[in-house]
Amino acid sequence: MARRYDPERRQRIIDAAIRVVGEKGLSGLSHRSVAAEADVPLGSTTYHFATLDELMIAALRQANEGFAKVVAARGGLADARVDLPTELAGLLGEWLAGDRTGVELEYELYLAALRRPALRPVAAEWADDLSALLVRRTDPLTARALLALMDGICLQVLLTDVPYDEGYAREALARLMP
Secondary structure (H helix, E strand, O other): OOOOOOOOHHHHHHHHHHHHHHHHOHHHOOHHHHHHHHOOOHHHHHHHOOOHHHHHHHHHHHHHHHHHHHHHHHOHHHOOOOOHHHHHHHHHHHHHHOOHHHHHHHHHHHHHOOOOHHHHHHHHHHHHHHHHHHOOOOOHHHHHHHHHHHHHHHHHHHHHOOOOOHHHHHHHHHHOOO
8 A cells, every 4th residue: 555645744743742741741742642632643653753852852842933933023132222121021921921831831841851851952942042132132141141030930920820920020131131
């Protein structure tokens, strides 16, 4: 029997992995659960992703794109006339106001890098990419401090269910500016 050409299958598997983690957490992620969610044979998941780490890397990379899209759409980080703390607080607000499952998934995969070294380079991509944008507006040390504060604010919002306070975020970020 001829093999059916399915160019979308790899992407469907990644999307299914994101849905599985969103519904069941990382502990629910397996080749079998993803295959069932994507409605593909189990062998397809292992063909495209030999290990769960490979699948998580693809999912994390796709999840990272969510924040990058918000940054690109706003465009304020590249404009020196835009107040940086206000722009960063607005970016966080827009991102956190979006699909909560996507934000939670990104952080769950991001924190999985603590135990899965294969995820660390991908987890670091978000910080490296944003830092590269911020150093156009400030020094490298301040850029890293801004990133750390933004991470902390996001984690507090996600873990405490306290609504995001853009004014608080703007003021806190402004205090780090030289």
